[in-house]
Structure formats: structure tokens, C-alpha cells
Amino acid sequence: MQGDLRGDxxxxxxxxxxxxxVGVAVFAASGASAxxxxxxxxxxxxxxxxxxxxxGGILRDLVIGSxxxxxxxxxxxxxxxxxxxxxxxxxxPQLSRLRRTVLLLDxxxxxxxxxxxxxxxxxxxxxxxxxxxxxMLTAIGGGLARDLLTGEIPVVLQRExxxxxxxxGxxxxxxxxxxxxxxxxxMVVAAVLITGVRLFALYRRWHAPIAVP
Amino acid sequence: MQGDLRGDxxxxxxxxxxxxxVGVAVFAASGASAxxxxxxxxxxxxxxxxxxxxxGGILRDLVIGSxxxxxxxxxxxxxxxxxxxxxxxxxxPQLSRLRRTVLLLDxxxxxxxxxxxxxxxxxxxxxxxxxxxxxMLTAIGGGLARDLLTGEIPVVLQRExxxxxxxxGxxxxxxxxxxxxxxxxxMVVAAVLITGVRLFALYRRWHAPIAVP
Amino acid sequence: MQGDLRGDxxxxxxxxxxxxxVGVAVFAASGASAxxxxxxxxxxxxxxxxxxxxxGGILRDLVIGSxxxxxxxxxxxxxxxxxxxxxxxxxxPQLSRLRRTVLLLDxxxxxxxxxxxxxxxxxxxxxxxxxxxxxMLTAIGGGLARDLLTGEIPVVLQRExxxxxxxxGxxxxxxxxxxxxxxxxxMVVAAVLITGVRLFALYRRWHAPIAVP
Numbered sequence: 347m348q349g350d351l352r353g354d355x356x357x358x359x360x361x362x363x364x365x366x367x368v369g370v371a372v373f374a375a376s377g378a379s380a381x382x383x384x385x386x387x388x389x390x391x392x393x394x395x396x397x398x399x400x401x402g403g404i405l406r407d408l409v410i411g412s413x414x415x416x417x418x419x420x421x422x423x424x425x426x427x428x429x430x431x432x433x434x435x436x437x438x439p440q441l442s443r444l445r446r447t448v449l450l451l452d453x454x455x456x457x458x459x460x461x462x463x464x465x466x467x468x469x470x471x472x473x474x475x476x477x478x479x480x481x482m483l484t485a486i487g488g489g490l491a492r493d494l495l496t497g498e499i500p501v502v503l504q505r506e507x508x509x510x511x512x513x514x515g516x517x518x519x520x521x522x523x524x525x526x527x528x529x530x531x532x533m534v535v536a537a538v539l540i541t542g543v544r545l546f547a548l549y550r551r552w553h554a555p556i557a558v559p
Numbered sequence: 560m561q562g563d564l565r566g567d568x569x570x571x572x573x574x575x576x577x578x579x580x581v582g583v584a585v586f587a588a589s590g591a592s593a594x595x596x597x598x599x600x601x602x603x604x605x606x607x608x609x610x611x612x613x614x615g616g617i618l619r620d621l622v623i624g625s626x627x628x629x630x631x632x633x634x635x636x637x638x639x640x641x642x643x644x645x646x647x648x649x650x651x652p653q654l655s656r657l658r659r660t661v662l663l664l665d666x667x668x669x670x671x672x673x674x675x676x677x678x679x680x681x682x683x684x685x686x687x688x689x690x691x692x693x694x695m696l697t698a699i700g701g702g703l704a705r706d707l708l709t710g711e712i713p714v715v716l717q718r719e720x721x722x723x724x725x726x727x728g729x730x731x732x733x734x735x736x737x738x739x740x741x742x743x744x745x746m747v748v749a750a751v752l753i754t755g756v757r758l759f760a761l762y763r764r765w766h767a768p769i770a771v772p
Numbered sequence: 773m774q775g776d777l778r779g780d781x782x783x784x785x786x787x788x789x790x791x792x793x794v795g796v797a798v799f800a801a802s803g804a805s806a807x808x809x810x811x812x813x814x815x816x817x818x819x820x821x822x823x824x825x826x827x828g829g830i831l832r833d834l835v836i837g838s839x840x841x842x843x844x845x846x847x848x849x850x851x852x853x854x855x856x857x858x859x860x861x862x863x864x865p866q867l868s869r870l871r872r873t874v875l876l877l878d879x880x881x882x883x884x885x886x887x888x889x890x891x892x893x894x895x896x897x898x899x900x901x902x903x904x905x906x907x908m909l910t911a912i913g914g915g916l917a918r919d920l921l922t923g924e925i926p927v928v929l930q931r932e933x934x935x936x937x938x939x940x941g942x943x944x945x946x947x948x949x950x951x952x953x954x955x956x957x958x959m960v961v962a963a964v965l966i967t968g969v970r971l972f973a974l975y976r977r978w979h980a981p982i983a984v985p
Contacts, residue, residue, distance in 0.1 A: 381929070382983045384925065385930075385982055385983075386925075386929045386930055386982065387929070387930060387932075387979065387980035387981060387982045388980045388981050388982070388983075389928075389929070389935050389936050389939075389980045390926075390928075390929030390930060390980075391983070393928075393929055393935065394929065396905075404835070408621055408626075408834055408835075409617070409621075409626060409627050409628060409631060410626065410627055411626035411627065413834075413835060413836065413837035414835050414836055414837065414893075414896070414897075414898045414902055414906075415835060417902070417905075418835060418893075418898055418899075418901075418902030418903075418905055418906060419898065419899060419902055420899075420902075421899060421900070421901035421902065424901055424902070424905055425901065435983050436983075438983055467627075467631075470627070471627075472627045472631055472632065473631075473632060473633075473634060474634070475631075475634035475637055475638065476627055476630070476631030476632055476633075476634070476637070477631075479609075479630075479631055479637055480627075480631060490708075494707060494708075494920060495916075495920075495925070495926060495929065496925060497710075497923075497924075497925045498710075499597065499599075499708070499709060499710045500603075500708060502602075502603075502606075503594070503599045503600070503602070503603030503606055503607065503708065504598075504599055504600060504603060506600075509602050509606065510602050513602075553600065554600035554601045554602045554603075555600060555601050556598055556599070556600050556601070557595045557598075557601075557604070557648050557649075557651055621834055621839075622830075622834070622839060622840050622841060622844060623839065623840055624839035624840065680840075680844075683840070684840075685840045685844055685845065686844075686845060686846075686847060687847070688844075688847035688850055688851065689840055689843070689844030689845055689846075689847070689850070690844075692822075692843075692844055692850055693840075693844060703921075707920060707921075710923075711923075712810065712812075712921070712922060712923045713816075713921060715815075715816075715819075716807070716812045716813070716815070716816030716819055716820065716921065717811075717812055717813060717816060719813075722815050722819065723815050726815075766813065767813035767814045767815045767816075768813060768814050769811055769812070769813050769814070770808045770811075770814075770817070770861050770862075770864055
């Protein structure tokens, strides 16, 4: 687990790596699906999947000075991203029937990446406000890069409670961390809360406001 | 002032931080205005404002190895960027009447960011040519990222004497630094010169040449 | 040659720097040509040329923790990129007659950048899978950034055996490195192979597959 979650990180351990790789896989699937829709070739699908899954974490690691970033230091991360993307490339017609499942997994990935990103920043000594931003960027950075690569204005900047759920979750994690609640349980609760807020917003069709013209 | 301007930086001190935050605010306003025009939501406006204000500095800090970058290490920077963006979100109809003021402030930000970016690179041991490039990238990086996020070809790459003023200013700062003129006065003069060249180019409608077809 | 190729790098030496700068020049020419076609101004042409030539290497150096990146630490790199871009700006009508030559040089740059990028990552202690990815990103990163700056979906993600040749070459270099074949000869062979595969794919109009609709 070289380079993965260092030292006294409260969430280290086998179960977290599995969770982290699930997040990588679902974000890779979202990137690969967008790339297939743009009719990119097999390499392009793998590349956009890689960036969507690992771009946020690479940015996080560069910002906190943890080089080489995990995406390059631990082979399981890129291999998971690329294999998932290739699977999407071959299976995408069937995948459209799994749209709800992918959406649910993507939302779980959002919660997980926010929590681990915020914790890693706090462990690296980033002050609270910065750690919240790093946590949020870890969760949304991959999706941003995916949209830039496929020529879209990032969907996360448009009308969805997505990044806002991540930012709220990052603030919660920072408060819990400051109060000493850093065991696995509070962190799982935070991840579940982020996921729940995002799902509830989807269900109720909540949007962030846009400016009056 | 943790992480802000280190050690023997000739421009450190309260007045510079205030000036730096003014630069952050005006660049955030430019990013937020572009985001409002693209009908992004409140989060998107805050995010594009954050990136426009702090993207150049984040790139600078990554390149000179100063991690975490100031945007994450000093809470006053992101808070200034986000509050300004939110204000633009609510006030943007009135803002159009302030177009000249915003343009003037943006140009002042250009001068200031070029000077501080170049000095930080020189202080970090970057050689002269690289320091000029880092100084220019600090000043134009945020605007570049703003345009990429909102789906535009960066305006700075098109017909304006903007980046050229920054590059000229960075070269001037590097020469002054090499000659030992590193007190506040020469640096203020450099910032004013960059701002003046840019304003004069705007006034005279100077453009950089484009290639003959 | 400060910061260039460190320590026991098997390819260090005068001939490699010359080769590296040839790669910088051809990638700068490709970026500058794209910028001229988009009617960017002289500064924009220089900037896109700089990013196309040096963007991949900057990303590589940030990822392996070699700061400041070579593009800022060694003046010969940015000067080569910018002078080439300016030359393209003035000479571009004649350049269209050199299309085959530029294509050939670009392909040689692909081979060279893959080999040096992979070796630098391995020398910096990046594990094998990560080093292959870093090597490929070094070779294709500049072209990606060029296309993003000029508002295109990156051509490397579409139907061409380009990145795939780089990835295959990076894997070959990593295997040779692991087997102890790190002298100049095996590396030159790898670079020639990458270039040859790319040229053969162009000649035979090979493409990577795209997904069935």
C-alpha cells in the first residue's frame, strides 16, 4: 500500500483501499462513458477514464507535496481506471441500462473522495480552509478535467448540488478532525452524509441558484 | 502571514498583502463576471472566480516548489476570492456600470501579480529566464483558466497587449533584482509601468500582430 | 546543463540535449502552426508553441518532484520553443510546403520525449507502471494542452496510433531499464521503434478502434 494513506491516517487499512478503488472505478466509468459518447477511440476512452478517475487525486497530491502522486506511485490505481474504461468501451450499450447504478456509485465516489482528500490535506499540514478546498477539488477535479477534455463546459459548474455537497462534507470532516473525531466511524458517516445530500438533491431536483439576468 | 511572502522578500509587509488581496479580488470579479455571463450557478461563479484569482498563483507555487500553494495555505486568499465572486453574483447588473473601474483594477492586478510572481520565483532560486516566465504565468494563468473553464479560446492569446506587458514587466523586475534594486520603490515603479503600458495600449487600441494569411 | 539530466542518467551528454532541443523545436512548431491557423496574435503563437513544446515536460517534472521544471530551470528550452514559434509565425506560408518534414520531426519528437520522460521517472524512483504513464504523458501532454488552448478536442484522443506508440515505447524502456540495458544504444533503439511504429501506422492508415454505436 505504498504511498497510499500514510502514517497515522485514521482511515488506512484494507477496507479503505477497496473503497478508494471502487471510487476510482466509478469515476473512470463516468469518464469513459463521456468519451464513448464523443466517439473517441479506445485510447481516448482509456485516457479520459484515467483522468476522470485520478485527475482530482493527482491535483491533490501535487498541492500537498506528495510526489509522485498516488496515481503513479501505486499501480492498482491506474490499472483499475484503465480496465474499467476498457470494459465501458466494450459494454457501453448494456451500460445505459445500468444508468441508475452508475449514478449511485458516482455519488458514493463523491463522498469517499471528499473525505479521503480532506483528511490527506489535514494530515499533510494544510490549514483548515485550504484542506476543505483540497477535499472538494479531489472530488470534483476529475469530472472537471473529463469535461474539458471532451469539449464541454464542466457540468459541475452548472446547475447541480454536486460540488456544494462535497464542500459541505469537507467542512464537516475538518470540524470532526479538529474535534478529535478521526476514527473510521465519523469518516464513514461524513461520506454517507455527502452521498445522501447529493442523492436527495437529485431526487428533489434541487439546483444551486443562477444569477438573475 | 504564514506562507505568504517569505524571509527576505523585499516586498513583504502589511501593505503588500493588502495589495495582493486587491489583485485577488479584481481577478475574482473578472472570473465571476464571465461565469455569470455563461449562466453558471452560484457554485460555478464562485469556482471560476476562485480559479481566475488564484490559478496563476497556484501554478507559480507548484513550479517553484512552495507547497501547499498560498491559495490553500493562507485562508485570506480563497475567502477574498469567493466573497468577491458571490458579491458579483448578486450585484452583477450594477457592475456593468462599473466596467471602467473593473478594467482599471484588473490592469492594476496584472502589474502587481507580475511583480510578486517574478520576485517569488527569483527568491526561490529560479534562473532569470525561468523567473520571467513564472512571473508572466502568475499574472495571466488565472485568466487562461477562466477562459478554458467557460469554453472560450483564452482572450490573452488573441489580439491584446496584455501578456506582453506582463512579460516586459517581468524582465524589468528581473533586471532590477539582478542589479540589487529590490526595495519597495523599484517594485512599485515596475508594477505601475506594467499597468501603464497595458492602459496605454488599451487607449491607443494597440494590438500584437497576427500572421498574414 | 543545470537541472537537465541528472546524475547517472544513461542518456546525459551533449548529444541528448541537442536531440531534446530538436524535439522541443518540432513540438513548438506544431503548436505555433495550430495557433496561426486559429488567428492568434504573435504572443498567442509563442505561448501555444511554448506550451506544446514544454507542457508535457512541465507536467512530468511536477509529478516526479523535480522543481523548478526544466522549462524554467534551463533557459535553452524556453528560448528554443519561443524562437521556433516566432519563426513559424513569419514563415508559415512556406511551412505548408514542409508538411511532410514537420510530420516526420514531430514523430521523432514523440519517440525521444517518451524515452527521456520514462527514464527520468524511473531515475526519480517512480514504480514501473507509473513510469510508463509519466513517459507517455511527457510525449503527449504538450499536444493535449495545445488542443485545449485552441478550443479543440485533443486529436490524440481521437483516431490515431500516436499515444499508443508512446505507451508501447514507454513499456519497452521500462523493461530494458529493469533488465539493466540502460546505455545509449537500447534507448536510441526504443526511440527509433516508437517513431517507426507511428510512421508505419500513418502510412497504413491504422487507427485505434472506436466503440460500436
